[in-house]
Amino acid sequence: MRSSLRGALGPGGWIRVAFHGGPMLESAREREIAGRIGGGLYTLGGVLAIALALFGSDQPLGMAALAATAIALGLAMLLAVPWRRVPPWVFVALTVFAVVLTSVATALTNGVDSPSLLIGAVMVTFACSFFSARAALGIVALVTVATLLPLAYDDASSPGNVTELLMAVPVQIGLGIFVLVGAARVRELASSQRRLAREQAALLDLAKDVASDRETDDEVFARAAQDAARLLGADGGALMRFEGRDEAVLVAEWTDGLPGLPVGTMVPAGQGSPAGEVRRTGRPLHHVMSHQPEIDGAAAELQFDEFAMAPIRAGGRLWGLISVAVGHGRTLGPEAVEKVAAFADLISTAVVNRETRQQLVDQATRDPLTGLYNHRAFHERLRTELARAQRYGRELALVVLDVDHFKSINDAAGHDIGDRVLSNVAARLREAARTEDTIARIGGDEFAMLLPETDGVRAYAAMERTRALIGATPVLPGISVTISAGICDLRNAQDADAMFRLADGALYWSKAHGRDATWIYDPEVVRELSAAERAEQLRRSQALLGIRALARAIDAKDPSTSRHSERVAALSRRLAEALEWEPARVALLEEAALVHDVGKIGVPDAVLLKPGRLTTGERRLVGKHADLGARIVEDVLTEEQVEWIRSHHERPDGQGYPRGLMGADISMGAAILTVADSFDVMTMSRPYSAAKPPDAAVAECEGLVGRQFIAAPVEALVALHMSGELAVLMAGGKDADEVDPLDPQSAELPPPG
Incomplete structure (x- = not known):
């Protein structure tokens, strides 16, 4: 059908489709419709036979038998036959049988004068609507013979009826041709719509693949080559990337039976080759092979007869091309270049996405x-x-x-x-x-x-x-x-x-x-190396002492922040122990907690020591301290400790900072540090807010599980409070409180970011 429709394009082309042959009832839906209509016509013919048996036949019993046969067969066709699985030849056989039944009815009801001859026009219309041209014209010929058959045995017919009979024959033939051409036109339009729908669906699927990360770029390229070839009825498709001045490398190929080239093959793309012409002009190309190497270049080695190519651009430059081709003496339709160009636009997007992703990966890694x-x-x-x-x-x-x-x-x-x-x-x-x-x-x-x-x-x-x-x-x-x-x-x-x-x-x-x-x-x-390792440990300890001194100096800037880091470190240690951490990791967490706020060195004193609530801009400025602190300690502490410090203001609901992490993305060490830091803030007096009692602070932490806190460290905090150990920790030297302007309890504005 594809080749038939390709030949039908142009003025009057659908007439050629009607008489080319074409498919017959190629879809299950068409077979079901034809079968049900045929069943209805059989049933209607049976009812008509009953009427003729009662009013227009000398042999009512014969007509009654014929009517019963037609009605039984019609009801079975309407109600019982699974038409979607019935082969097309069955429809032709049923139509021939209908012609036979009509001929019998004509013979039983006055021959040339029989009204059953009118049924011939119905059978011609049915056959020409659903059958191929050859099958339909065969039915038209059979109906014509059946129409003229009474002339051979009916000597009593009037001259007027004979004339009417002879006039009915060309009318039936003309009706059949008219219906046949119209049905072919309808099929051609329906087929075009189906092809267009398939092409749009393929382009949509390819666009989704280009926009997502479900498939690799090589998979997207290979799929584009295959889909472009299949949807255009071609025997092969390929993508090439231009290399150097006169070459292109094959990055994807698909063929259907014809030999191709392996991916990675270098193909000439200079003067004298189709690829070179696309590269030179930057425009799509429709190329018919002459099969002369000096004219066709590298393409002459393949068994393709015709190509449609379109350039692929990326970032304003000519990246490569996409091509489809046919062989075996077949041709591509005039719409091929336009459709290949649509695929080229999508591949251009894929190339840009690939290069952008690679740039981001390179920047990150x-x-x-x-x-x-x-x-x-x-x-x-x-x-x-x-x-x-x-x-x-x-x-x-x-x-x-x-x-x-x-x-x-x-x-x-x-x-x-x-x-x-x-x-x-x-x-x-x-x-x-x-x-x-x-x-x-x-x-x-x-x-x-x-x-x-x-x-x-x-x-x-x-x-x-x-x-x-x-x-x-x-x-x-x-x-x-x-x-x-x-x-x-x-x-x-x-x-x-x-x-x-x-x-x-x-x-x-x-x-x-x-x-x-x-x-x-x-x-x-x-x-x-033990001495060297001791020297390295000494170097690390000295660096950490320097950072710790800096952190204490920051705490000491304001009486309300004095010894905050020591209190947070002590509570973090006990929470980690309650969660059954190994002693070595508990020590690492305590070490990180002692310097968790060192990044506030980058916050101006005017902001850090402001007695009232901060503006949105000031809060964003303070919000940078976690990331800055992590960068200050990254050459001294382990990667895990650095991550704890960077994330100690993250929240499981994603409203924390600096990265807006959520749930499982927040490490347990950072979650413990968050609870210890926030609890210390809640239980200390601030210039504009009174301290909360421990009971209220613990209850508030419980209420914020899932939003500000992860459950496990809060459960450990509750256990410490219930055992009375939390009160001992609080009595261990709390001079004043820490004012954290970014804590949700310290200001009504949401955290930045």
Whole structure:
């Protein structure tokens, strides 16, 4: 039917469709309608036969039998036959049988003078409405014979009736042709509407896939190539991305029986090729193959006869093209170029989405200076690769390295030169790495490499080659550098934190023994590094003391905030213990609580010490302190502690800050810190609000579960209160209160963001 309709396009084309043959009752719905109408006509003919038996036949019993046959068959066709599953030839047989019954009725009711001859026009109309041209014309011929048959046996007919009979024949034939052409036109319009609906549905589905993340870009491209080809009745579809000046790479292809090219094939897109013409003009193209290589270019190698192509644009530039093609001597309709262009517009959107997503991913996961993975992305990759290696029993090695004496380069040549040195070191690390290796910049001059399928010994050999490559030639004119590295593999660590910690310990050993060296971690190194580890712990403790002093200074700015952090730390510790945390993690939480408000150093005193309620702008300014505090401590505390500090004003209903986290996205440590911080605020007097009694504060915390607080730490708070331990904690040295202008209990305005 598709080829028939394609030939029918243009003035008068639907007439050609009517006599081309075409399908007959191709849909179940059409068969059901034709069957029910046929049943009604049989029943009506049976009723008419009864009337003729009573008033117009010399043989009433014969007409009665004929009427009973017609009515029984008609009722069965109306009520019992499952027409959706009946093959088309059954309809033709039933129509032929109806002609036979009509001929019998004519013979029983006065031959040429019989009124049953009028039924022939009904059968012609039915056949030409539902049957193919060949079947319908066969029925018209059969009805014509049946109409003229009484002339062979009825000698008593009047000349007038004979004339009427002879005039009825051309009328029936003309009626059949008229109905046949009209039905073909209706079918052609219905088929066009169905095709249009399918095309629009396919475009809508493709648009949904483009706008969502359910499918990868490669899957969207492959689906576009297939849908475009199928909906246009083509034998193949393809997407190409332009590369260089004269080539395109095949990114997706679909064919139906004809040979194609594998994805990734480089296709000429220069002068003399269809793809080159699209690239040159930037317009859609309808190309008929001449099958001459010098004219058709690379397309001449394929067995396609005709192409329709449309350009794909992204960000104002010509990205590539989409193409559909037919073979086997078939042709594409004139609407093909327009429809392919519609697919090209959607693919343009997919390309823009892909590039935008990649830019966002790069910004979130890449170090802007070197282009390597950043600290966060590397640790996520480390956990993923470690889980995969353990699942499949494979090797994995982690290397931590840094540039020796890099600080002296910054001090002597400046930070711009230092940045160029780091960029060149990163480039040499990429040059030395395998495709499957992961490289990251995890600190100022510190890098890390993740080597799948590699044990410590092979990682050592690889790092020695890398160290030699970096030290062999200057990274900048007059500037040479060396690196020190530490390695840990799965023999010595079974989780990501331990693996990184031990690799970092091996790095310290390398630096402690002269630098420009690589060392594999083993238990012996732990003892040799104990002094270095103590030095590192001392450095961390000193840094934390400095931050803690800063936090206490912030608390001391206002008498109403004195010792707030100590009280929050003490309550956080007891809540964590009540929730059966391990002692080591309890200590980490208490450590974080002592400096949880250090970010308020960035809030002007005029805002921080304001005695009244804050404006919306002032509240947003104060709202930045959680994120600022996290950034202040991120080089001293662990990632988990930093996250607790950043999230201690988040709420499960999403109304917290700075990120508006909800429910399960809030860590338990942050949830504990939130309850401890808020309880301390509620139970202290403020310049414009009296302190709440402990009973009221605990009850208010219970009432805010699910909105401001997560249930578990509030339940622990209630238990401490019921046991009387909460009162002991409160009596342990509360001088005054903390005024938190952003707490929902401190101001009527909602939290920022």
